[in-house]
Amino acid sequence: MPPLSQEPLSIEDIEGPVPGQRVLRLEGAVVLGTLFQFQSTLRSKQSRALVIDFSAVSYIDSAGIGALVGAYVNYSKEGRSLALVGVNDRVLNALKVTRVEQFFRVYATLPEAQQAIQA
Numbered sequence: 001m002p003p004l005s006q007e008p009l010s011i012e013d014i015e016g017p018v019p020g021q022r023v024l025r026l027e028g029a030v031v032l033g034t035l036f037q038f039q040s041t042l043r044s045k046q047s048r049a050l051v052i053d054f055s056a057v058s059y060i061d062s063a064g065i066g067a068l069v070g071a072y073v074n075y076s077k078e079g080r081s082l083a084l085v086g087v088n089d090r091v092l093n094a095l096k097v098t099r100v101e102q103f104f105r106v107y108a109t110l111p112e113a114q115q116a117i118q119a
Contacts, residue, residue, distance in 0.1 A: 006033060007028045007029040007031075007058060007059070008028050008029075008034065009026060009027070009028035009029060009030060009031075009034035009037060009038060010026075010027045010028055011024055011025070011026055011027075011037065011038065011041045012024070012025040012027075013041060013044070013045070016047075016049065016051065016114055017114060018049070018114065020047055020048035020049060021047060021048065021049040021050075021051070021114060021117070022045060022047035022049070022050050022051070023050075023051045023052075023053060023110065023114075024041060024042070024050065024051070024052045024053065025053040025055075025056070026038075026052065026053060026054060026056065026057050027056035027057070028056070028057065028058065029057065029058055029059040029060070029061075029064075030057055030059070030060040030061070030064030030067070030068075031059065031060070031061040031063060031064055032061060032063040032064075034064075035063045035064065035067055038064065038067055039067050039070075042067065042071050047080070048080050048081065049080065049081040049082075049083075049117045050071070050075065050080070050081070050082050050083070051082075051083050051084075051085055051110065051113045051114060051117065052068075052071075052082070052083070052084050052085070053085045053086055053110060054084055054085060054086050054087045054088070054091055055085065055086030056086075057087075057088070057091055058088075058090070059090060059091070059094075060091050060094050060095075061094075062098065065094060065095065065098050065100060068084075068095075068100070068104070069100055069103065072103045072104065081105075081117040082104070082105070082117075083104070083105045083106070083107055083113040083116065083117050084104050084105070084106045084107070084113075085106070085107050085108070085109065085110050085112075085113045086108070086109070086110070087106050092106070105117070
């Protein structure tokens with residue numbers, strides 16, 4: 001098994017149940033090596049509301065956190081919604097250590113997040 005920093009990232013980009021809502025289902029590690037892929041997917045489409053599903057994310061590093069904060073800033077400044085779902089303890093601790101967890105609305109399940117951030 002490769003070290004976490006070399007684990008690939010797969011991203012499934014799906015329409016939410018409500019028009020204008022988008023879900024990114026991530027699997028793998030959000031790290032420097034997968035950063036370009038993550039950022040270009042984030043920027044590829046504009047949506048009123050974005051839910052990023054972290055249920056299958058094993059690890060995030062400071063580069064990944066930086067990309068998340070960048071997405072948060074862009075969404076906030078344009079009055080759009082961003083939510084995280086299924087964040088495990090390891091990822092949540094990384095957000096806490098970098099003192100950015102307060103920027104994100106975190107939900108336990110996808111339906112809960114989708115309901116909370118109607119587009």
